Amino acid sequence: MLTQADTSKAAVAAPFVDFRDTVIDYGRGARATRAVDGVSLAIEDGDFVALVGPSGCGKSTLLKVAAGLVPTTSGTVAIGGETVVKPQKNVGMAFQSATMLPWRTTLRNVLLPLQIVRPHRARFGRDKAQNIEKAEALLASVGLKGVGAKYPWQLSGGMQQRASLCRALIHEPEILLLDEPFGALDAFTREELWQVLQKLWQEKTPTVLLVTHDLREAIYLANRVVVMSARPGKIVHEERIDFPRPRRLNMMFSAEAGAIMERLRSKIDHVSLFGEDEA
């Protein structure tokens, strides 16, 4: 039942991504709002964790803290044993909007991280042919063979989001932070992209932290589903998802998946109606 990702990296003792009593306030002084209230979450290297919870529960904020975009108010976040204080070079991010640069072709959009992340940036010109080859291969692996020369606005929303995943992975990050990447897509396109993401994760084995509203998405993709309470966000529940990989979409109709869904659903109903104390 273990995937290759699990077996190869499970031996590492310390968790790869480690939130410890993380508290995050927005604003300062009397007007500060607590977005995240004491989250501790340890993620193994190569694991796939989904964060679910009601809107505004601070799950996106946690992601930004891991990316080094937002500082913690108290507590720490460490990646690979080092406390995150600024953006990391081993992180790839994708958002709900594909955030492609409209003046760049799809290929050049995918290449963007290589022009910025150290040490790739210094070699960008020299390794041009290699980089392009790599980007083309990545595009082909998500079903975008031959569209590199097109501009993002010539692509459908689903295709743009595939390209956005390629951009998040081109510099071979160890951690993939995904903030509702499929939230704006229609149901069928979304399911297609779940499969694409699963395939990418199995091939490249990054540690994935996925923020989503969609419980089915969380169950289909993740090894662990972590439920957060309404603001201020706390972790109130966790489910391990042990379906074999590669998972198939019809797995979602199994009684087991249904039971997990129901448990998660009840926790979320609970927290949003009665606050975190009841959970």
Added chain:
Amino acid sequence: MTMDRIRPFLSIVFAVVILGVWEICVRALDVSIFILPAPSQFFGSLITNWHGIMFHAEQTMYTTVIGFVIGVSVGGILGVAAGASRSVYQAIYPALVGFYSVPKVALVPIFVIWFGSGTVPAILTSAVICIFPVMVNVAAGVATTEKDLEDVLRSLGANKLDTLWHVAIPRSTPYFFASLKVAITLSFVGTVISETVAANRGIGTMMVRASADFDVPLVFAGLFLLAAMGIVMYAIFALVEGRVVGWTKRDVDFAT
């Protein structure tokens, strides 16, 4: 046949109609040549004085283009600085608004005191007049960079300069080109203002002299030539704009 095929020629048709109506009115109402010459009269003047006019037109074109390049460079740099940094914006904006509110014709005598009459004041006036529109537009383009785009770059460890280079500046290019089209026409205004005040060469000078001689057709010939030069420069920038920032229109022709 179809509207699409006719459309490119509409502007020419429109100009011809205006000139035609003008010609007919002047002839029908028997307007004096000293008040309003007919197009045929000032075109005649344009042709008979061609060499003399070209001597002046060259100067005007040359000073305008140099002034324009200087003004656009300064405006572009200030725009990027003001768009990227709130402090810079707050520091320089009021001063620039004040500076821009001063009529440019009032600056010419000062430039003349500093640099003498002729080419330099014309270049400077032309430059000064187009700094502001370029700066305001570029600053708007740079300052409105989407937060998500910035996050994508910051999460990769991009510094402020990277974000500026890879996102803010490219995304401000459509604003920049829009402002170029305004700036080039303003640049001609600046040059001619300066030439009418203190110069002995240039279309402005020529027009002042012609009006002193009551050679009204030559004055109109000068106006016509200025208009023509303005249109040509505008068209050049519109063409370059289509090539460079076609992505803003989601233009299929641009992409292929």
